[in-house]
Amino acid sequence: MDWDKATAELSKKLDPSHVKSRSQGGGSVSYVEGWHAIAEANRIFGFGEWTRETLELRQLGDPREVGGKMRVEYMARVRVTVAGVVRDGCGFGQGIDKDVGQAHESALKEAETDAMKRALMTFGNPFGLALYDKSRENVGTPEKPFDPAETRDRIKNALSKARDLAELERIWKHPATEEAFGKLHPAMQGELTKAHTDRVAFLSQAPEGTH
Known part of the structure; x- marks a missing residue:
């Protein structure tokens, strides 16, 4: 055992x-x-x-x-x-x-x-x-197993909803995003990097109020 x-x-x-x-x-x-x-x-x-x-x-x-x-x-x-x-x-x-x-x-x-x-x-x-233990500290729903595809999609969705460059960077540089990003396969990291770059380009060019 x-x-x-x-x-x-x-x-x-x-x-x-x-x-x-x-x-x-x-x-x-x-x-x-x-x-x-x-x-x-x-x-x-x-x-x-x-x-x-x-x-x-x-x-x-x-x-x-x-x-x-x-x-x-x-x-x-x-x-x-x-x-x-x-x-x-x-x-x-x-x-x-x-x-x-x-x-x-x-x-x-x-x-x-x-x-x-x-x-x-x-x-x-x-x-x-x-x-x-009266506090029931160790009674709780077990954490879900890490799902790379679900994590990638969640981050990509958050990036796509950023309304301006400041919000986009807050999402991209958030510690939780960076931690999840580091767990992904290189190919998925590449997808998210491209999604971030594309969103930067869109927000930089789109007229204010159309984001």
Whole structure:
């Protein structure tokens, strides 16, 4: 496994579209779903590069009837190992069903999933670590990949709309323009240089008010 690539992914912000919420204790709790945590582990670490082991499952008290249904509660401890790095997490699960067997199954699954998510959370933001920061500084839509063609077209469009030479030069020499320009292929840089030169010629010759 390439830890450098994995670290880069683990450092990215948590996409808010992957954050769910539920009512709990009179308030709202944010979380990432278990299936998403597994999918992210497969994507970031790679299939077969990480393991999950349930170390402990313990029923908490006896099943009890609540509102005509049986309520069962479990705690779990799960270990996640990634390329020799070990993380443990504890979780809680509650099952409510008329069928006590179904209640046990639901509680067991929830406890294991919760413990796994807590273990994975320690690896980084994509697994929900960002949600523990009240400022939510690391929850946000990931930056779009750099698109050379889109960048070229955006700069060219801005140049074409410049109303006078002063505005044109402000756009052309703006730090953001210069930074984006430097990332483009030489051919695209040539296109923009020509677009700038052509716009200079047009604005220099066109009668005032016709720009």
